[in-house]
Amino acid sequence: MQEKRDDIYEVNGCRLDIRRGVIERDGRHLRIRPKTFAMLSYLARNPDRVVAKDELIEAIWGKLTVTDDALTQTVKDIRRVIDDKAANVVRTVPRRGYLLERTTSFDGAGWYAGRPLRHAFEILVEESKSAVPLADGWEGPKTSALGQARPVRLSGRDRPAIAVLPFVLDNVASQRLHLLKDGLLRDIVRDLARLRTLFVIAANSLQALSNAALGDLQAGAVLRCDYVCAGTIAVDGPTLRLDIELIAVDGGHVLLSETFAKPLALASTFGQSLASEIAMLVADEVDLAERNLAVRRPLCELDAWHAYHRGLWHLHRFTSIDNAVAENFFKVAIDRDPGFARPYAGLSFTHWSKAYLFDPSRLSEEGRLAHDFAARAVAVDPCDPAAHGALGQALWITGAHDEAVEALERATVLSPSYAFGHFLRAVVEALSGDAKMGIEASDLARALSPFDPHTAANQGTRAVALLRLGRNEEAAAWAARAARHPNADTRVRWVAVLALTAAGRTDEASSLVQRINKENSENGSELFIRTSRMRREDEEMLRDLSRRSGLL
Structure with a gap:
């Protein structure tokens, strides 16, 4: 059935299909809110004329009472979706309403001509620029002809910059929540700033800008x-x-779109916890975006920040080869910016991984290197939670349990929402400290970062704590989940075998034993036990389970 011409419009390079309820650019669907789509459709059907605010409210919201803030926010959302940064397409006519510059109505015949193919080709060309080193001897990214890494981000800053814009009160019933709105803004800004990885615009500047009636992208540009x-x-x-x-x-x-629903009666009690949850979601999404950007950049264009994130990308693949490549990238990041603490913490983690996972026979040497680089990270930035987290895990692997706990407590005091810090505390407590506290820290880390690359290790850590408490069936359930995770490493599978054996699920355990024995060197279980820094009675329990399961 042929489409009606009046059902499809071209709006600033986007294809607005009102009948199908979609908007596309270059053949890709754009995410858009229902109210935003409805208002854009109304304006598209009434081009080149000023549509009064009252007319828009009646057309979009009907008899529902809404504020001008809701209307303004929806217009800002339209501009974001259609990439109207300068507000030249959807124009604000002061004291009257909004005007949409004339759009083109068409049947779509010429819209797609060559565009998806060209777009796909451009993506492939960009992907082809990203060389991934596979050997320890790689010398690192070279500088450009000018001798420096080229800037790669729109803001021109050396770190990603973020603005948390003041929230809009969407309807009359929400107008009395100004204190909650302002408090959330300040708490989210504070939590993001505590992570030390982002350039965070101050709350006072953000609130001052709120009266300028700028769109989200315009505010970001300003x-x-x-x-x-x-x-x-x-x-x-x-x-x-x-x-x-x-x-x-x-x-x-849009990188992240999330809805939170809370009981209105408890609005005075959940502000801080909600702000922390939002801050971690935003920080994780920015980290992912930056990591993806770093992986796609040519090596010669990597600055310190992106070399660090390129290292993280390899680090979180949890293989010995990727660990070596990550080490090289962290060294490049330090070379580019010796005053950047995170690459030192990353180097510490690569040596910790060698001691704990890839080559436990070198525990003493790699543990010392892990500690030295973590100490340098703390010296460079004493307020970076990641630096103290790295120091905590290095102290633990070298046998200084109490000092490790102090360092990890410092990391989470500096940033209470630092999920990785809580995970490291879970490792230390679950293996060689208070098992119940280890479970609590494990649960908190997963709540703060539900899709963390360390999820498998987190679940395996929880299983060890449960084993120490004699809760074998629970331990087996958590360990089995961990072993099925895509990021499960040899140690996670080793924990799964022990927990399944303890719970009497020997058939499931035996299916993992052969694979683990191939991955491990001779006497691998004994080396794992020694690097776990456990109490003597817990070590004997693990040795017994290893013998019963058939692990080497």
């Missing part, structure tokens, strides 16, 4: 940001709803 986080607060009966989006300023695409 503040020289790479990412903006925006959202709305609405009240629906007894429920408070918060919708947030994380937007990449360069390209205007």
Whole structure:
């Protein structure tokens, strides 16, 4: 059935298909909220005329009472979706309404001509630039002809910059929540700043900018940001709803869209916990975006930040070869910026991984190197939670349990939402400290970072704590989950065998034993036990389970 011409419009390079309820650019669907789509459709059907605010409210919201803030936010959302950074397509006519410059109505015949193919080709060309080294002898990324790594981000800053824009109160019922709105903004900004990885725009500047009636992308450009986080607060009966989006300023695409629903009656109690949850979601999404950007950049264009993230990408693949490549990237990052603490912490982790996972026979030497690089990270930035986290795990692997706990406590005091710090505390407590505290720390780390690359290790750590408590069936269930995870390494599978054996699930255990014995060197189980820094009675329990399961 042929489409009606009036159902499809071209709006600033986007294909708006009203009948199908979609908007596309270069053949790709764009994410858009229902109210935003409805308003854009209404404006597209009424081009080149000023549409009054009252007319838009009646057309989009009907008899529901809404504020001008809701209308303004929806217009900002339209501009974001169609990449109208300068507000030249959807124009604001002061004191009157909004005008959409004339759009083109068409049947779509010429819209796709060559565009998806060209777009796919451009992606392949960009991918082809990303060389992934596979050998220890790689010398690192070279500088450009000017002798320095080329800047790679829109803001021109050496770290990603983010602005958390003041939340919009979406309806009349939410107008009394100004204190919650302002408190959330300041708490999220504070939690992001504590992570020490982002350039975070101060809350006072953000609130001062809120009266300028700028779109999200315009605000990001004015503040020289790479990412903006925006959202709305609405009240629906007894429920408070918060919708947030994380937007990449360069390209205007949505990286994260999340809705939080909380009991309105408890609004005075959950502000800090909600802000922490939002901050970690945003930080994790920015980290992922930066890592993907780093992997796609030519080696000669990597600055210290992206060399560090390229190292993280390899580090989280949990293989000995990738660990060696990660080490090289961290060294390059330090060479580019000796005052950047995170690459020192990354180097510490590579040596810790050698001692704990890849070559336990070199525990003493690799543990010392892990400690030395972690200490340098702390010296470079005493307020970086990752530096103290690295120091904590290095102290633990070298046998200084109490000092390790102190360092990890410092990491989570500096940043209470630092999920990796809580995970490291779980490792230390689950293996050689308070097993119940290890379980609590494990659960908190997963709650703060549900899709963390260390999820398998986290679940395996929880299983060890349960084994120490004699809760064998629970331990087996958690260990089996961990072993099925894509990031499960040899030690995780080793824990799974022991837990399954303890629970009497020997058939499941035996299916993993042969693989582990091939991966391990001779006497591998004994080396694993020694690097776990466990109490003597717990070591004997693991040795007994290893013998019963058939592990070498």
